[in-house]
Amino acid sequence: MATHAQTEMPIRLRRSPVSYVMPVLATCLVGLLLVWLGINFVKGPAYFFTISFIGLTNGAVYALVALGYTLVYGILELINFAHGDVFMLGGMFSATMVLSVFHLTAHASTGALVGAIVGSLAVAMAACGLLNATIERVAYRPLRGAPRLAPLITAIGMSFILEDIAIGWKGPSYTAVPNVLPRGQVFSISGVVLTWEKLIVIMITVPVLLALIWLVQRTRQGKAMRATAQDRDAAAMMGINVNRTISFTFMIAGALAGAGGLVYALYFGQIRYDTGFQLGLIAFTAAVLGGIGNLPGAVLGALCIGFIQAFNEGLLWRAPGSNWTESIVFTILILILVFRPEGLLGERTPEGV
Amino acid sequence: MRARLVKGIADAWWLVLSRLGLSRHRWQTLPRFTRRTVKAVVWVGLGLLLIGLFGVWKLSALAVAAVVLVLVVPSYGKVTVRGRRVGKAILPLAVLVLAITYPFYGVVSSMPQLPIFGPVPQMSTMVGMAVFTMMALGLNFVVGYAGLLDLGYVAFYAMGSYMAGWFASDQFAKQHLRFGAVGIAPGDNAGFHLSIWLVLLMAGIATAIIGVIIGLPTLRLRGDYLAIVTLGFGEIMPQIARNGDSLFGTGFNLTNGTGGITPIDGPGFGNWLHHHVGLPANYLTLGTNADRVFFWTALVLVLLTMFASARLRDSRLGRAWIAIREDEVAAAAMGVPLMRTKTWAYATGAFFGGVAGAYYASYNGGAFPDEFFFNISVFILCMVILGGMGNIWGVIFGACFLEYLDREGLANIGAWLNGHFGPGGSDFQIWHKTLDVPLYEFGIFGAILVIVMLFRPEGLIPSSRRAAEFREGVHDEPLYDVEHDERLYTPEAT
Numbered sequence: 056m057a058t059h060a061q062t063e064m065p066i067r068l069r070r071s072p073v074s075y076v077m078p079v080l081a082t083c084l085v086g087l088l089l090v091w092l093g094i095n096f097v098k099g100p101a102y103f104f105t106i107s108f109i110g111l112t113n114g115a116v117y118a119l120v121a122l123g124y125t126l127v128y129g130i131l132e133l134i135n136f137a138h139g140d141v142f143m144l145g146g147m148f149s150a151t152m153v154l155s156v157f158h159l160t161a162h163a164s165t166g167a168l169v170g171a172i173v174g175s176l177a178v179a180m181a182a183c184g185l186l187n188a189t190i191e192r193v194a195y196r197p198l199r200g201a202p203r204l205a206p207l208i209t210a211i212g213m214s215f216i217l218e219d220i221a222i223g224w225k226g227p228s229y230t231a232v233p234n235v236l237p238r239g240q241v242f243s244i245s246g247v248v249l250t251w252e253k254l255i256v257i258m259i260t261v262p263v264l265l266a267l268i269w270l271v272q273r274t275r276q277g278k279a280m281r282a283t284a285q286d287r288d289a290a291a292m293m294g295i296n297v298n299r300t301i302s303f304t305f306m307i308a309g310a311l312a313g314a315g316g317l318v319y320a321l322y323f324g325q326i327r328y329d330t331g332f333q334l335g336l337i338a339f340t341a342a343v344l345g346g347i348g349n350l351p352g353a354v355l356g357a358l359c360i361g362f363i364q365a366f367n368e369g370l371l372w373r374a375p376g377s378n379w380t381e382s383i384v385f386t387i388l389i390l391i392l393v394f395r396p397e398g399l400l401g402e403r404t405p406e407g408v
Numbered sequence: 409m410r411a412r413l414v415k416g417i418a419d420a421w422w423l424v425l426s427r428l429g430l431s432r433h434r435w436q437t438l439p440r441f442t443r444r445t446v447k448a449v450v451w452v453g454l455g456l457l458l459i460g461l462f463g464v465w466k467l468s469a470l471a472v473a474a475v476v477l478v479l480v481v482p483s484y485g486k487v488t489v490r491g492r493r494v495g496k497a498i499l500p501l502a503v504l505v506l507a508i509t510y511p512f513y514g515v516v517s518s519m520p521q522l523p524i525f526g527p528v529p530q531m532s533t534m535v536g537m538a539v540f541t542m543m544a545l546g547l548n549f550v551v552g553y554a555g556l557l558d559l560g561y562v563a564f565y566a567m568g569s570y571m572a573g574w575f576a577s578d579q580f581a582k583q584h585l586r587f588g589a590v591g592i593a594p595g596d597n598a599g600f601h602l603s604i605w606l607v608l609l610m611a612g613i614a615t616a617i618i619g620v621i622i623g624l625p626t627l628r629l630r631g632d633y634l635a636i637v638t639l640g641f642g643e644i645m646p647q648i649a650r651n652g653d654s655l656f657g658t659g660f661n662l663t664n665g666t667g668g669i670t671p672i673d674g675p676g677f678g679n680w681l682h683h684h685v686g687l688p689a690n691y692l693t694l695g696t697n698a699d700r701v702f703f704w705t706a707l708v709l710v711l712l713t714m715f716a717s718a719r720l721r722d723s724r725l726g727r728a729w730i731a732i733r734e735d736e737v738a739a740a741a742m743g744v745p746l747m748r749t750k751t752w753a754y755a756t757g758a759f760f761g762g763v764a765g766a767y768y769a770s771y772n773g774g775a776f777p778d779e780f781f782f783n784i785s786v787f788i789l790c791m792v793i794l795g796g797m798g799n800i801w802g803v804i805f806g807a808c809f810l811e812y813l814d815r816e817g818l819a820n821i822g823a824w825l826n827g828h829f830g831p832g833g834s835d836f837q838i839w840h841k842t843l844d845v846p847l848y849e850f851g852i853f854g855a856i857l858v859i860v861m862l863f864r865p866e867g868l869i870p871s872s873r874r875a876a877e878f879r880e881g882v883h884d885e886p887l888y889d890v891e892h893d894e895r896l897y898t899p900e901a902t
Contacts, residue, residue: 134632197862201878203631204557205861208793211559211786212857219851227847332782336643339636378651385640392633393625 095370101246106369112253114361115260119315120338121353123308129284129348130304136210139335140217145183145316146326149175150232159235179313187309188302221328229325263314340388346401448480462523469520511700526820531699533815537808538706539768544791544807545713546760552798554753555733557635560642562784564615564758568765569775571611573669575600590676590690604675615762616755623754649777670774790853796867798874818846
């Protein structure tokens with residue numbers, strides 16, 4: 056995905072002693088993590104699996120947001136800071152749709168539930184897609200030729216503007232979404248419990264992801280996206296309308312964020328103006344973990360982060376707890392960026408370091 | 409598009425003036441001094457008119473106008489004494505004198521109120537402005553000089569504040585160490601109490617070390633990755649502060665958790681210096697005069713920071729920073745050691761952030777973890793970008809203006825807006841619920857970031873070098889510019 060990688064010489068740096076010690080340290084850390092997980096598993100296998108389902112659900116939500124980061128980074132090499140806030144506005148759109156338009160309650164019939172979810176999903180995805188494309192048009196496109204940090208700074212600015220739009224719309228406190236998803240058990244096998252709301256989250260997420268894969272791999276527009284990501288100038292020479300392709304990518308990313316917002320609002324039941332910022336950073340970490348610019352990598356990274364968060368907050372034996380979730384996630388981010396900037400699935404590029 | 413608009417407005421303006429008998433040609437043949445005078449008088453006149461219409465008119469507005477005219481009209485840059493161009497120093501010195509004497513004229517009731525902005529800032533706001541100026545100048549080392557985007561500057565602020573908390577309060581109750589601290593209650597045997605002046609230095613050094621520790625592994629990363637990593641550190645440090653009352657279940661109370669460390673000793677020079685030189689023994693016992701002494705002290709710190717900024721910028725190290733900012737590969741090829749140079753930028757920026765944080769903690773009397781959020785990092789970044797990256801005066805202006813907006817300005821503007829257009833407004837009613845303008849503070853700062861980057865990326869008071877970089881672009885030039893494809897059709901394009 057590196058556009059200008061070939062034109063730059065890789066800068067060879069003298070390796071400091073630190074850079075020899077650190078990989079050993081990192082391996083030790085991963086080993087400790089595995090030992091910790093193993094002990095927890097032995098202490099309560101059923102509970103471990105129940106927690107894993109929470110991790111899977113978290114990971115599904117993160118995947119929807121992380122894909123947006125990775126799509127945009129792949130095509131523009133821009134960290135779209137405002138993406139998390141687009142996700143948050145998506146959650147608010149969905150909350151409004153579910154509560155005020157469809158008047159969904161906790162005891163709705165299955166048909167009404169499915170109808171309301173599909174309807175809200177369509178609206179949230181469309182609205183967020185348009186919003187994201189507008190942001191690109193207003194804040195990023197005029198800065199195409201500027202130094203790389205310029206669009207990053209406008210992205211931070213846009214992020215704050217979107218947060219204030221949310222404050223103006225819903226106020227600075229949490230918007231509650233009552234439990235509309237059924238919370239009953241799907242199955243309970245010797246203590247391993249899966250509840251319906253988790254399964255519904257997976258059931259919404261997976262088709263959206265499949266649709267994305269189809270779009271990127273099988274359609275003409277997807278081919279244009281891949282070409283633009285690979286080399287913007289060459290793509291333009293081949294007759295691809297680069298600006299439209301970039302707009303389209305932002306729209307897709309926004310639509311994914313809208314879907315994520317709906318899932319988040321329904322599953323977690325509350326959303327606030329700064330939800331998007333925190334979750335966006337976690338999702339970005341997921342995208343980096345998987346290898347930024349790499350679509351399957353983003354999903355893998357999101358699942359990893361989802362599991363790590365769930366284990367950290369849920370496991371009983373020596374888990375640091377939810378107070379430390381952010382620190383753990385950011386530590387992972389820093390370690391990944393320092394030791395393996397190309398991520399789990401990415402390819403090493405000379406620009407990466 | 410935008411250039412065309414600006415040109416259109418300028419053309420219309422000159423058209424009107426030439427109808428009045430003053431064409432552009434005639435105006436430009438006038439002596440420079442006359443042009444400056446006319447311009448300054450017109451602007452000051454407009455300002456006075458606005459104060460008369462929307463502000464509270466006081467006679468001292470005329471005095472303020474006279475000071476502005478005297479400062480702006482003569483071309484001080486040309487004043488020489490025995491061949492040395494001392495004139496350049498006159499304007500900065502005048503600003504400095506105005507700042508030093510502010511406590512005497514600024515807070516008296518005869519000062520006029522500005523239109524829309526309301527009263528001039530209070531002393532506590534002035535202290536905040538000075539402290540944030542120092543932080544913004546510190547960040548300017550990293551962002552402005554070395555061109556590294558640091559989104560976690562608040563970590564250094566937090567580190568400085570907690571250094572003051574650890575070494576100038578009762579935090580570590582089992583320890584007992586006294587060195588030059590003032591204002592400790594008799595019989596208080598708990599904690600480290602060092603002189604604040606020493607603590608400032610210690611905070612700066614400790615923060616610089618933290619900066620180096622953060623920088624060493626991460627500075628190899630490319631610009632936007634570095635931004636994210638610094639952001640990560642900026643989020644981790646406050647979380648450690650919030651959860652540090654029982655670190656990893658050991659029961660060791662490092663930061664006192666969400667309660668924060670309070671009270672922190674105030675600065676002071678002790679009784680001996682008080683009796684012999686007349687310096688205040690303890691700032692906290694000065695009562696209503698405390699704020700002005702805090703302000704003057706902060707001003708001294710700002711001056712030191714400015715001095716360091718200016719001297720370092722022109723040093724070998726500073727030129728290396730600017731070379732890296734403009735083109736990292738070329739700088740490396742010319743033998744600039746990238747890692748060492750960047751780490752120095754980081755450490756220097758961190759040092760001043762730490763000193764400012766420690767001083768502010770001493771002024772506020774505490775270090776509280778809810779002050780250290782990502783918002784503050786962006787707030788300081790916004791100061792640097794609004795004023796002009798890499799330009800000391802620009803950064804100072806940006807810091808003062810934004811901190812003023814944060815502390816008083818937005819509330820005043822909001823009151824003015826609500827009073828005129830809100831419910832029961834005096835002019836006409838546009839909205840029906842009272843608008844809480846300070847609530848939207850960070851959206852406004854975000855809008856400032858976007859607008860500045862789009863329309864004037866070099867900032868309000870740019871350094872000429874930085875402006876040229878933004879105009880010409882220093883990074884990879886695209887082969888085919890998909891945005892501006894005019895140059896394909898113009899024959900003289902190369």
